[in-house]
Amino acid sequence: MMELELPNEGGCTAKLPARELERLLAGMGWGSDPRVLVGLETGDDAGVYLLSEELGLVLTTDFFPPFCRDPFLYGEVAAVNALSDVYAMGGTPLAALNITMYPSGGDIAPLRTILEGGLAAARRAGIPIIGGHTIANDTPVYGMAVLGRVDPGRMCTNAGLRPGMSLVLTKPIGTGVAMAAERLGLCPPETYRVAVESMRQLNRAAATVAGELGAAACTDITGFSLLGHAHRMAAASRAGIHLRVADVPFIPGAADLARMGCVPGATFRNAEYLQGQWEAGAGLAVHLRHLLLDPQTSGGLLFAVEPEKATLAVARLRAEGYAFAGIVGHTVERQGLRVE
Incomplete structure (x- = not known):
């Protein structure tokens, strides 16, 4: 080849x-x-x-x-x-x-x-x-x-968050870490396979689900990381976002690779950009910080829906083939970004 x-x-x-x-x-x-x-x-x-x-x-x-x-x-x-x-x-x-x-x-x-x-x-x-x-x-x-x-009346931007909404993420995090490990010959085959399939997957069906369930705001997660794009969404909406790291889906094996130090350079540039712009709960491990700052290539959508629709959104996303989709946080009135 x-x-x-x-x-x-x-x-x-x-x-x-x-x-x-x-x-x-x-x-x-x-x-x-x-x-x-x-x-x-x-x-x-x-x-x-x-x-x-x-x-x-x-x-x-x-x-x-x-x-x-x-x-x-x-x-x-x-x-x-x-x-x-x-x-x-x-x-x-x-x-x-x-x-x-x-x-x-x-x-x-x-x-x-x-x-x-x-x-x-x-x-x-x-x-x-x-x-x-x-x-x-x-x-x-x-x-x-x-x-x-x-349709201008159904357009979804990153500036529509309202307090009390649930945040849904459609794809797992960790493509940057996986590709960094692959360069070094350290990426397990299953980790690489899941990363590749995630990057190849169109966000078309996910966008349809978000639109049909009345998503108030949406962005795709790419090179500026989950934290970077969440920060931009919160700032554009003048609202606050709380993420639960335990609920963030990671590519299988990505956490171990991040713990080993397989971290792309863009992670540290993302960290520099966000310095002072987010709060971390007590005890957030370094390797998890790195994954939250991991630059994604062809990542998933992060969108906000009313809480009573969030579980249905996840069920529909998984039925469409987004196996790692999940509810990863919620919005609050006080502007800012916090990870718990």
């Missing part, structure tokens, strides 16, 4: 640190337009532009360098990850464009396999790939720009 060379960081661990990103964007005037329903203000998953009272246009892009040596898996997961932003907004993907960087002058066959992986994900999502752009670069980079649609 053709194999890719791995860069220092791949997948969503390659994101620019959140603190640097905030400094970069501070004070930028992006222009105002009353038709922009969701812009840059709350750091949401995608932008939404109003076309009519019944139709909003969802726009997003996501791309990253390889997180694995398998070019097909890399392409497939990169595409699933890009599509997830549309699902997180309560939208339906319509079409996508490939975004590709690849070394010139060498064997181009792995690039075709990368594109085939992306195409497989697009076909599973039921959308066409209608174009793209490719430039020469020392390291492969692949992803998509995705166009979607959403």
